[in-house]
Amino acid sequence: xxxxxxxxxxxxxxxxxxxxxxxxxxxxxxxxxxxxxxxxxxxxxxxxxxxxxxxxxxxxxxxxxxxxxxxxxxxxxxxxxxxxxxxxxxxxxxxxxxxxxxxxxxxxxxxxxxxxxxxxxxxxxxxxxxxxxxxxxxxxxxxxxxxxxxxxx
Numbered sequence: 464x465x466x467x468x469x470x471x472x473x474x475x476x477x478x479x480x481x482x483x484x485x486x487x488x489x490x491x492x493x494x495x496x497x498x499x500x501x502x503x504x505x506x507x508x509x510x511x512x513x514x515x516x517x518x519x520x521x522x523x524x525x526x527x528x529x530x531x532x533x534x535x536x537x538x539x540x541x542x543x544x545x546x547x548x549x550x551x552x553x554x555x556x557x558x559x560x561x562x563x564x565x566x567x568x569x570x571x572x573x574x575x576x577x578x579x580x581x582x583x584x585x586x587x588x589x590x591x592x593x594x595x596x597x598x599x600x601x602x603x604x605x606x607x608x609x610x611x612x613x614x615x616x
Contacts, residue, residue, distance in 0.1 A: 473498050489517045493534055500541045508542055511535050526566065533562035533571055540578050544585065552582050569606030573599045577615060 476495040483491045496510035514535060518528065540555030556578045563571030580595035596615045603611035 473502075486521050486523070489514055489521065489531070492517070493531055493538075496538050497534065500538050501545070504542045504545050507538060511538050511542075529562055530566055530568060530571070533559045533566065533568070533575075536562065537571070537574050537578055540575075541581075544578065544582055547585075549582055549585055552578070556582060569602045570608055570611065573602040573606065573608065573611050573615065576602060577611075580615075 473495070476491060476498065480488065480491045480495055492510050492514040496507045496514065499507045499510065514531070518531075523531070536555045536559035540552045540559060543549075543552035543555060556575055560572060560575035560579065563575055576595045576599035580592045580599060583589075583591035583595055600612045600615035603609075603615060
């Protein structure tokens with residue numbers, strides 16, 4: 464999943480969502496929520512809630528369910544951070560990082576570290592912020608994502 468999407472990509476996801484059903488809808492909801500997380504946080508939460516409600520409707524492989532859950536935790540953590548709920552954001556970011564680590568998902572780990580860096584920065588902890596940004600960059604480099612690595616640096 465890309466770190467950020469341009470408006471035309473978001474528009475295409477919106478169009479896909481209106482026609483999507485089943486597991487395809489679930490994946491589109493998660494991707495759209497990810498890309499709207501800093502643009503329209505309240506809508507992001509609604510999309511995440513719909514995605515979570517669909518989990519029980521479809522039999523997913525456990526690894527896929529875990530990856531989607533971790534991504535949604537990261538999305539919700541970002542929302543909590545933007546609303547100033549730093550303790551809730553921290554808990555979600557930690558859970559997301561743990562899940563992405565278990566899944567060996569370097570991109571997910573990078574995103575979780577990016578969120579943790581933002582939370583640390585909001586708390587005024589520059590040392591932790593910088594450490595998390597370094598970890599975000601390292602995980603992104605290892606996963607082959609030069610954009611994420613560059614943004615974290």
